[in-house]
Amino acid sequence: MENSLYNYNKNEIKQSEAVPVVSVMNVKKHFKSGFGKRKLVVKAIDGVSFDIYRGEVFGLVGESGCGKTTMGRTLIKLHKPTDGTIKFLGQTITEGISSNVEAISKAKKILRTENDYIKKLDAKQAIKFNRKEIRRKKRDNENSHYQLMKKMQMIFQDPIASLNPRMTVKEIIAEGLRIAGEKKEAVIIKRVNEVLETVGLVPEHANRYPHEFSGGQRQRIGIARALVINPDFLIADEPISALDVSIQAQIINLLNELRKKFGITILFIAHDLSVIKYISDRVGVMYFGNMVELAPADELFKNPLHPYTKSLLSAVPLPDPNYEKQRKRGIYEAQSAHDYSKEKPVFQEIKEGHFVLANSEEMEKYRKELKD
Amino acid sequence: MNKKLTVENLTISFKTPTGQVKAVRNISFDLNEGETLAIVGESGSGKSVTARAIMGILAGNKIVENGKIMYDGEDLLKITEDQYHEIRGRKIGMIYQDPMSSLNPIMRIGKQITESLILNGHHLKNKIAKLYNKERIAYFVIKRDIRILKKKVLENKKNKLPYKDLKKEIKKLKKELPTAKKIMKKAKKKATKVVMKEYKEQKAKYLEEIKDIRKNADGLDLKVVKEKVSSKKEELRRIKKVTKKQAKVQAIKVMQEVGIPEPEKRFKQYPFQFSGGMRQRIVIAIVLTANPDILICDEPTTALDVTIQAQILELINSLKEERRLTVIFITHDLGVVANMADRIAVMYAGKIQEIGTCEEVFYDPRHPYTWALLGSMPDLTSKDKLIAIPGTPPDMRFPPKGDAFALRSEYAMKIDFEEQPPMFKISDTHYAASWLLHKDSPKIEKPFMLDERIERMKEMTKELITDGKQLI
Numbered sequence: 001m002e003n004s005l006y007n008y009n010k011n012e013i014k015q016s017e018a019v020p021v022v023s024v025m026n027v028k029k030h031f032k033s034g035f036g037k038r039k040l041v042v043k044a045i046d047g048v049s050f051d052i053y054r055g056e057v058f059g060l061v062g063e064s065g066c067g068k069t070t071m072g073r074t075l076i077k078l079h080k081p082t083d084g085t086i087k088f089l090g091q092t093i094t095e096g097i098s099s100n101v102e103a104i105s106k107a108k109k110i111l112r113t114e115n116d117y118i119k120k121l122d123a124k125q126a127i128k129f130n131r132k133e134i135r136r137k138k139r140d141n142e143n144s145h146y147q148l149m150k151k152m153q154m155i156f157q158d159p160i161a162s163l164n165p166r167m168t169v170k171e172i173i174a175e176g177l178r179i180a181g182e183k184k185e186a187v188i189i190k191r192v193n194e195v196l197e198t199v200g201l202v203p204e205h206a207n208r209y210p211h212e213f214s215g216g217q218r219q220r221i222g223i224a225r226a227l228v229i230n231p232d233f234l235i236a237d238e239p240i241s242a243l244d245v246s247i248q249a250q251i252i253n254l255l256n257e258l259r260k261k262f263g264i265t266i267l268f269i270a271h272d273l274s275v276i277k278y279i280s281d282r283v284g285v286m287y288f289g290n291m292v293e294l295a296p297a298d299e300l301f302k303n304p305l306h307p308y309t310k311s312l313l314s315a316v317p318l319p320d321p322n323y324e325k326q327r328k329r330g331i332y333e334a335q336s337a338h339d340y341s342k343e344k345p346v347f348q349e350i351k352e353g354h355f356v357l358a359n360s361e362e363m364e365k366y367r368k369e370l371k372d
Numbered sequence: 373m374n375k376k377l378t379v380e381n382l383t384i385s386f387k388t389p390t391g392q393v394k395a396v397r398n399i400s401f402d403l404n405e406g407e408t409l410a411i412v413g414e415s416g417s418g419k420s421v422t423a424r425a426i427m428g429i430l431a432g433n434k435i436v437e438n439g440k441i442m443y444d445g446e447d448l449l450k451i452t453e454d455q456y457h458e459i460r461g462r463k464i465g466m467i468y469q470d471p472m473s474s475l476n477p478i479m480r481i482g483k484q485i486t487e488s489l490i491l492n493g494h495h496l497k498n499k500i501a502k503l504y505n506k507e508r509i510a511y512f513v514i515k516r517d518i519r520i521l522k523k524k525v526l527e528n529k530k531n532k533l534p535y536k537d538l539k540k541e542i543k544k545l546k547k548e549l550p551t552a553k554k555i556m557k558k559a560k561k562k563a564t565k566v567v568m569k570e571y572k573e574q575k576a577k578y579l580e581e582i583k584d585i586r587k588n589a590d591g592l593d594l595k596v597v598k599e600k601v602s603s604k605k606e607e608l609r610r611i612k613k614v615t616k617k618q619a620k621v622q623a624i625k626v627m628q629e630v631g632i633p634e635p636e637k638r639f640k641q642y643p644f645q646f647s648g649g650m651r652q653r654i655v656i657a658i659v660l661t662a663n664p665d666i667l668i669c670d671e672p673t674t675a676l677d678v679t680i681q682a683q684i685l686e687l688i689n690s691l692k693e694e695r696r697l698t699v700i701f702i703t704h705d706l707g708v709v710a711n712m713a714d715r716i717a718v719m720y721a722g723k724i725q726e727i728g729t730c731e732e733v734f735y736d737p738r739h740p741y742t743w744a745l746l747g748s749m750p751d752l753t754s755k756d757k758l759i760a761i762p763g764t765p766p767d768m769r770f771p772p773k774g775d776a777f778a779l780r781s782e783y784a785m786k787i788d789f790e791e792q793p794p795m796f797k798i799s800d801t802h803y804a805a806s807w808l809l810h811k812d813s814p815k816i817e818k819p820f821m822l823d824e825r826i827e828r829m830k831e832m833t834k835e836l837i838t839d840g841k842q843l844i
Binding site: 063064065214215216217244245246247248249252253273275277278301311312313315316317318319320321322323325326327329 | 414415647648676677678679680681682685686704705706707708710711713730731734744745746747748749750751752757758759760761762764825826829830832833
């Protein structure tokens, strides 16, 4: 591996110039279970919007259960979104229909209760329009966007569970190529060997089975599998949290190198803030299905505004005993920290590139903090 | 300082179909009273095996080749299983890594916490057992000796060594066995008589009192009388054993101590109704019901995320002070250790590579492996490329001849591949096993990046103290 050739510097991206690779618009994902009294709706994602620009590493942090993995899985169409639109390379890949369904039921209510002729006509038109929309969206969602989705790949959290134990490494990596339509064995072998070398493995490893490898090497196989069809966009769902400390650094360095070499855009999901800070250009903080803060990494760690971000930052353990003994952890409780009874919070820009979830009262408070 | 636990030259290996895995190789350390010793290392470095050896719960294919674990004047590797029952759980408690798999999914939380209280709570039985304990142990010691001798005979037969003397010894011991059994049985009968007599007297007293209440000389309300009777009966039961009511009261007290809100409601719930952090609290509560002196935490926060991890660490720290626990904290995360530990032992390939106080290991690390571990962690301010440790830990079926870390170290010298380094003394509390510390070795400084980080962290700490600039 060309470790020594590599010099670290982050990609400087100005928002206005860059093209979004992925844009997520007001996406919701609700999981439903049970009927009647026992009906339970888990709002895993509840209206999240953000853009990911070409060539950057976008970090997504939050505690477990805040919806960051669901976000990644919805992006790659492993889940259907309940509502909202996801665009990839300028093309809509999936859309949710719940807003249309709601609009229809609202219009039906108007039809039942109102007597005004014009209002009724409007409602009827609305129903017609929304039904058409639903039909269109369903048709579009069924379209596989095959050539497009090839450009998006995913690395999974657990390298032991995500590799088929009965397939050799070569078969695992080549599977994507074969599905992509490559039939010549010689090309496949050549490509597999190439990819194995990029991730720091040797071509001799190709005929072994996953259980013969250590955790770090298995994660490298997972990365090789994602890289084999030259993706533009990589979703890394906690790729290092199941690995040992010394191996973690290897994988982080590898991802960093890949980004440099191939210009891959990466969505990096993790709950370890120091790793996120190290690898990402921009960071989004999620809390219970909502994006609470989004800013460039340095800015976020210098001026955290949302109380949840602050408490998250104060919980990071650092390798220094004196500092640790002085540090106090901040506790965040959603109910007591905000008063949203008068005005609902909106996700808005406070400074160039720095977004925060707040209502107008809080915005003023945050602005003051920023000036200090 | 009092030494609570001493481990000396402990060597453990496991028998597997492909050869002996040498999990722990000749390690020694002391555990002082009231301190936190952190054992840090990668997975497979033998830190969990050390902890399990102290608890006496190693897997069946273990081979304890050498060593001593001294606790309370006794060698834990030599005592019988019956004696171990007195220590395991009651004196040394352990918290496991995954809170999901260490709780029974089909048992209510309350039952799991009170289980040990109720099972160990037969006061009469315990009293009897205490009275004839000496005789019982004498009997079991003879039995154990016979077993050990028989093993030796078999080994000698294999290696064609003389074993006749051993057989004679076995015969001698076997003759002693029936008398020892008789003595034990006699002692047991005697003890039972004494205890039961005492209990019967107490019982008679209580029954009379109950009769008096039933007569209702003061002309009380019937309900009041009934309550009084039932409370008296409960007292009588409590002499015999720990009742469910009593156990519940104690369990709820412990649950409050570990910070579980609404313990009465939670008492009746199942593990799946708890979040990861809450589950780990329950596990800690179960351990605490037995009032141990030593708490072994085997990666208690690895399965949890940052905020929950911070909560659990704070909880363990506060419990340690309240209950004056001595803690062995096992982890692979050096950031976690900085907050908790008084002393740190860095393990690699079954050996302790560096041991010292927290400050010494973090500010003046001497072993290349410690440098690598510290360097491979990004902190909130690091910008440079991380120092990744190349390669993987060695296969412990065939442990390397020299320094185990030499293969992955850029500082390795010729001697590292030939001979194992001894523990070099740096200060009274700080030792490291690296040939770099030998007086003839070239002078090598720790990586520049670590110095830089230490400087940076010093500044951050200064800011924290002078400005009081806290993130929240």
